[in-house]
Amino acid sequence: MTTVVLTRPEAHSQRLARALSLQGFESLVMPLMTVQPIAVSERSPVPDLTDGAVCIFISANAVQHGLPHIASAIAQRDSTVLIAVGQQTQSALQAAGFAAMTPDQADTEGLLALPALSAGALEQALIVKGEGGRALLASELRRRGVAVTEWSCYRRCWPSVDLSPLSDAGRQWVFQASSGEILSRLVSLISEASRLDLLQHPV
Numbered sequence: 407m408t409t410v411v412l413t414r415p416e417a418h419s420q421r422l423a424r425a426l427s428l429q430g431f432e433s434l435v436m437p438l439m440t441v442q443p444i445a446v447s448e449r450s451p452v453p454d455l456t457d458g459a460v461c462i463f464i465s466a467n468a469v470q471h472g473l474p475h476i477a478s479a480i481a482q483r484d485s486t487v488l489i490a491v492g493q494q495t496q497s498a499l500q501a502a503g504f505a506a507m508t509p510d511q512a513d514t515e516g517l518l519a520l521p522a523l524s525a526g527a528l529e530q531a532l533i534v535k536g537e538g539g540r541a542l543l544a545s546e547l548r549r550r551g552v553a554v555t556e557w558s559c560y561r562r563c564w565p566s567v568d569l570s571p572l573s574d575a576g577r578q579w580v581f582q583a584s585s586g587e588i589l590s591r592l593v594s595l596i597s598e599a600s601r602l603d604l605l606q607h608p609v
Contacts, residue, residue: 408578413438413588422582434571438591440563443471444537453532453555455479460487460528462517462543463506464535469498472534472559480504487522514543525550537561564591569599579607 410426410433412419419435426433452475455461461480463469469490480486488504490496492512499506509516517523523531530553533544537558544554572579583589589609596604 407432407576408580409434411436411572411579411581413582413592414584415439415441436567436571438564438567438588438595440565441467441471441536441560442563443560444558449559450557452476452479453557455483455486455532456530457483458485458487458528459483459530459532460489460522461532461534462489462491463495463499464491464533464539464543466495466498467536467560468534469495469502470560472557473499473502473504475559476532476534477502477504487528489517489520489522491517514540517543518546523547523550523552528552531555532557534559562587567595569595569601569604572601572604579604581607581609583609 408431410431412422412433412435414422414437416435416437419437423433423435455476461476463472480488488499488506490499490506490508491514492508496506496508507520507522509520511519521527531547533554533556535556535558537560544556547554581592583592592609593605
């Protein structure tokens with residue numbers, strides 16, 4: 407029997423598990439990562455937005471943990487352009503009452519291809535994100551002459567994980583890893599638990 411191992415944070419994995427169940431697939435929710443908001447005492451001050459600024463949300467988590475702090479500033483400036491990295495992030499913004507454009511390709515390269523982010527098209531960009539992550543978006547926008555502020559509002563945490571549910575040798579496991587960080591964490595856990603046999607299963 408084939409079982410899909412869902413490794414994203416609990417809420418995301420539970421939604422995907424329900425969708426897979428409707429399609430007749432069995433899944434195992436095993437979050438390898440959690441997302442926590444950054445405490446006010448640790449977080450940078452809420453940035454100011456100028457007229458005509460572009461506000462880029464890197465994930466739905468950025469919307470959940472960042473938007474409540476800047477929503478009023480966005481609402482006060484009709485000229486602010488909102489950009490979401492993908493459809494899930496766009497949907498989160500829409501649910502909060504904000505329209506946002508999104509690239510066809512849901513990644514940094516797709517964002518950078520948007521006309522709204524082309525050289526000379528804007529002066530200021532606010533990137534709402536989690537701690538860490540790729541630096542390409544900010545560095546390329548700065549190269550294009552944009553004043554960029556990166557504002558981190560959440561962090562990824564790596565909980566201890568019990569791999570014993572994966573001991574059923576009669577099952578074919580298929581691991582779902584939605585980022586390079588989660589994949590690296592998965593390989594690390596498997597190695598630490600001396601379960602190198604699990605590396606034979608597809609990801």
